[in-house]
Amino acid sequence: TQLLEQSPQFLSIQEGENLTVYCNSSSVFSSLQWYRQEPGEGPVLLVTVVTGGEVKKLKRLTFQFGDARKDSSLHITAAQPGDTGLYLCAGLNYGGSQGNLIFGKGTKLSVKP
């Protein structure tokens, strides 16, 4: 069974701080996605990375796919209270159908004003 391990599980920081969350696996994925989920809502896609070593930026968020396509990181610069939420990574197997997306358990981020 493929697993995606996310760390840390919980993160509580002050507004303005920087943070990095990690998504690791022993398996190779064809792509990795990051979703953000706010309380009482469904997850919303932030980014999809498909090339080993790829870096994508979304305003203050920077996403990186590992060279070996087994891991990914999400870095947030100058966190704001609006960044609070559950961050989920999800990986797709090579040759897998869209039904083979595997989710990590998530990192719960709290940014205090």
Add this chain to the structure above:
Amino acid sequence: DAGITQSPRYKITETGRQVTLMCHQTWSHSYMFWYRQDLGHGLRLIYYSAAADITDKGEVPDGYVVSRSKTENFPLTLESATRSQTSVYFCASSEGRGTAGADTQYFGPGTRLTVL
């Protein structure tokens, strides 16, 4: 309204009762998915469907039944609810293009189900 909707948003039922959770999407997406989200387990796939009349099991299908007679609807039925099925259930849909890795999955707002 456009998008993906789930009903009901909250449901309390008793052990042994049959419960059906509804999911409707207006985008004509090929793929639809049912997940459950539990503390300590994250999102786990129950069933998915690649098209009308095509369904496949996910990681945790036992105790659940799905059907997809129309592209836009994907109901999930708990035939005889158990306490272990208390969870938040999310429906999602995606286009199914898959040209560069995983498609974007669009999630509904969830149904919070409590089985007493």
